[in-house]
Amino acid sequence: MRKDQNLGDYLRLQGVSRRGFLKFCSATASLMALPPSAVAQVAEALATARRPSVIWLSFQECTGCTESLTRSHAPTVESLIFDAISLDYHHTLQAAAGHGAEAAREAAMEENSGEYILVVDGSIPIDNPAYSTIAGISNLDMLKEAAEHCFAIVAVGTCAAFGGLPGAQPNPTGAVAVGDIIKDKPIINVSGCPPIPVVITGVLAHFLTFGTIPELDALGRPVAFFGQNIHDRCYRRPFYERGEFAETFDDEGARKGWCLYKLGCKGPTTYNACATLKWNQGTGFPIQAGHGCIGCSEPRFWDYGGFYEPISAGKWGSREALLGAAAAGAAVGIGSALAARSRKKKAMAEEEV
């Protein structure tokens, strides 16, 4: 897509029909919890949008977020829109390397100063900047430099949003989230390990349509996608209500698709759109594949207790402390009873005298 081309022209050239485009606009408006009357506004805004400059920084990450966003089964309108942004820097995807790549980033930042969207995946190590560098520049310095003149930041994936796996105990690199460092720019956390592709395109569509950031929850995530927990939207919820649970991954309950609560499903405490938007072109999501939700879009999900421990189970060390407390209680009980006996005997003796 040429820089002077708008999105509508680009999609038409790619063979997307007007009907297909409007269907996408309706779905996007619906996803963003907008009224039906907003569909025309979304369509107008998207069709005439100039390609926004996006600089994508990858720090301490596994590239899973990029894989999630680029490895769709077939080209979709969402992926075409994703293609249509001006992805001026992404060191995993871009052809340029080394100094050429860094020069492209610097040029894009200068050319689109104050307007570009900064996408970050991966956490930032702050214990020692040398733990993760790009072209000799520490992640911390690169983030600060790129964030200074951006319009907004999209923290893609749980690592960028909350520290994620690199930040798990004992956090050897001192990994922190983007929001722990940048305080003066709007940050949209699109958490998940990885996040759902359509959520990132939905966020970009919101930018293109309104030029603002969407409504966010207390953790900085778009309410339209992270407003409800998995449990409330799970197709296995009726089995929870009926008290029908899989006890193991290969028992009759598991084969019948019963609730996975007892197997550690974190659906009740995990806010994401997996159960509604689903994955792989809407084919399914982890619970549909027979595994409980691991809560990957929540802060510190890695340290939240075992993936296979139910949410209501106690999360503590051992029973020895209880046995010790019981023994101490018994000792105090015996002591107080002996003291009482002594007092009583003394009182009885005095009474006899």
Next chain:
Amino acid sequence: MSLLEFARGPALEWSLIIFCFGLLWRIIGAMFLLRKGDISKPRRNKPIRDGWTGIISRSAPAEAFEASIRFQHITGYAWHIALFVSVLFFAPHIEFFESVLGFSWPNLPNTAILFTAAVATGVLLALLIRRATHPVQRLISNADDYISIFVVLVPLITGIAAFAHIGARYETLLAVHLLSVELMFVWFPFGKLMHSAMTFPARWEAGTQFGRRGVKA
């Protein structure tokens, strides 16, 4: 550390430590209290039978009093049965007990638990209102009664709220529910909730004493 992690972790551990300490203190302390020596010949020497008689006979009011205490009799049973079913047969509760005790048992459907929890809450509220308004009950009630009712009522209300997702996000409601249960654990050994552990041993003791004296239990 989130509120839920605190509730599931340190708060739970410390509340159970206090609970176990206090429970053993009270029970062992009562067991070793000095009793009067046996200075007369027992009328009959069947302490086990008399103990069971004491437990069973005091599980229903004496016929002469039945009419005047029917309300307490019925609501007392309704409250305790509803509470035990709600606590012991809700699947997430069983998962909690398994994490502490190491074993589990079958659960009931959530709708049944919701019903028993609603019954328990309603009955306890009715008993609380009666206690606060009935002249005699008011006279014989002290702070311990009200605190004990409060620490049991709050887990019921927060539990229903967590189940129905009313008022806040689920993890917050679950954390508040757990913390309210932990408050009950802490209060349990030191207040009138201790009757849960003392009722049957006390009835047993009374039954054997009555039997020894030849009194009808």
